[in-house]
Amino acid sequence: MAKTDRDWDQKYRTNETPWDSGIPSLELRRVLESATLPPTTALELGCGTGTNAIYLAESGWQVAAVDCSAPALELARRKSEKAEVEVEWILDDVVRFGADREPVDFVFDRGCYHCCRRVDLEGYLETLEAVTKTGSKMLVLCGNTNSTEAGGPPRVSKSEIEAEFSPLFEFHHIREFHFEDAGNVQGPLGWSVLMSRR
């Protein structure tokens, strides 16, 4: 049983999933286009229904994707079968993961870090240590304390991001962006954090 900040299964079963835009993240696409990131091995943390993991696989990456919600992964599995791409879908807890896995070149997290840090930041960072090696890149998309709108994801300040990731990573950018919500409407203000493992 994953240690989580809410009942994710219930959210997926009842379609209370505004973050599940159904389109690959525009910020992920921008980063992959501008950074020198040839498709090799990738891991998505908190992949939900798999849109971005499938996008990475379609772009030539060898992808593993983990989430603690079985209903979300069931949808993800069906989507990858339909898209005829291979993704290793893993039902597990992100804050207790990775000890037995080979490190990957790229880790992607859209909306999982800002939840996990509230429950077990240390466990989340131990997972990052296990699944990366020197030079591995990581892109984190998370909520932003500068947002003035009601609702949206848990929020993180720039100084919290710097303090929490800097022992393991060097930063390439910490910049503001907007999530896309379901229906491809502009979602909440977030942080885009691109880093390399020390």
Ligand SMILES: C[S@@+](CC[C@H](N)C(=O)[O-])C[C@H]1O[C@@H](n2cnc3c(N)ncnc32)[C@H](O)[C@@H]1O
């Ligand atoms: C806001 S949703 C984002 C989902 C997906 N990344 C997306 O962009 O559509 C956060 C996801 O993290 C997963 N999650 C939260 N805590 C987790 C944990 N401790 N271990 C694994 N997955 C977790 C949830 O099940 C949910 O799918």
